[in-house]
Amino acid sequence: VDLLLRQAASGENSLDEPAVEVAAPVMSPPEAPAMPETIGRYRVTGKLGEGGMGLVYEAVDDRLGRPIALKVIRRDTVGDSLARERFWREARLAASVNHPHICQIYEVGEVDQQLFIAMERLDGEPLSERLDRGAVPLADAVPIGLEVLGALDALHVHGIVHRDLKPSNIFLTGHGVKLLDFGL
Numbered sequence: 001v002d003l004l005l006r007q008a009a010s011g012e013n014s015l016d017e018p019a020v021e022v023a024a025p026v027m028s029p030p031e032a033p034a035m036p037e038t039i040g041r042y043r044v045t046g047k048l049g050e051g052g053m054g055l056v057y058e059a060v061d062d063r064l065g066r067p068i069a070l071k072v073i074r075r076d077t078v079g080d081s082l083a084r085e086r087f088w089r090e091a092r093l094a095a096s097v098n099h100p101h102i103c104q105i106y107e108v109g110e111v112d113q114q115l116f117i118a119m120e121r122l123d124g125e126p127l128s129e130r131l132d133r134g135a136v137p138l139a140d141a142v143p144i145g146l147e148v149l150g151a152l153d154a155l156h157v158h159g160i161v162h163r164d165l166k167p168s169n170i171f172l173t174g175h176g177v178k179l180l181d182f183g184l
Contacts (some may be wrong), residue, residue, distance in 0.1 A: 035047060036057075036114075039057070039114060039116050040116065040118075041063055042059040042116075042118060043059055044057045044058070044070065045058050045059055053073060053083060053086070054072050054073045054087075055071070055072055055074065056069055056070065056071045056072075058070075058121065059118075061118065066121075068106060068118050068119060069118075069119050069120065069121045069122070070116050070118055070119075071116065072114055072115065072117075073087050073116075087115050088115075090117075091105065091108040092108070093160050093182065094182055096158060099150070099151055100176070101147045101151035101154075101177050101178060101179055102151050102155070102178065103120050103122065103178045103179065105118070105119050105120075106120070122171050124172045125171070126167060126168045126169070126172070127171070127172055127177075130172055131167055143176070144170070147176050151177065151178075151179040155179075160182065169181045
C-alpha cells in the first residue's frame with residue numbers, strides 16, 4: 001500500500017503495467033546454484049536429479065578411476081540440524097547393509113559444510129519412468145518384485161525400515177533392481 005501511495009504521489013501509475021510483469025521479478029524462483037566442479041576428491045561431470053532434501057550429481061572418483069553418483073544436501077538446509085541428522089543417519093544405515101539389490105555406499109563426508117554421500121553410479125532408469133511408458137509385463141514384474149522384497153528383507157534383518165518406498169526409488173538396471181533413498 002505504501003508503494004502505491006508513493007507512486008500515486010509521484011505521478012506514476014502502476015496500474016498501467018500488467019500485474020504479471022510487475023510481479024514476475026519478485027515471484028520468480030531463485031536461480032539454481034551453479035554446479036560445482038569438485039566435491040571433495042570427486043570431479044563433478046553432470047547433474048542426475050534432485051529431491052526434496054538434496055541433489056544428485058554424476059561424478060568421477062579420479063583416485064579409483066570409476067564413475068559414481070554424489071548425493072549432496074541442499075546448501076539452504078546445511079544449517080538445519082534436523083536435516084543434517086537425517087542425512088547422516090540415512091548414510092550410516094545405508095552403508096551398513098551390503099546387498100546386490102541395494103545401492104552401494106562408498107563414502108560419506110563433509111567438505112566446506114557440504115554434506116555428501118558417494119555411491120554406486122547406476123545405469124538404467126527408475127521404475128517410475130518405466131511405468132510412464134505403460135504396464136510392466138508380468139514376466140518382468142515378478143522378478144522386479146522379488147528383488148525389491150529381497151532388498152527390503154536385508155534391510156529388515158538389520159533393523160532398518162525403508163520409509164520412502166516408491167517407484168522413483170526403485171532403479172532398474174541391466175543386472176536387476178537397486179533400492180535407493182531410504183527416507184529414514
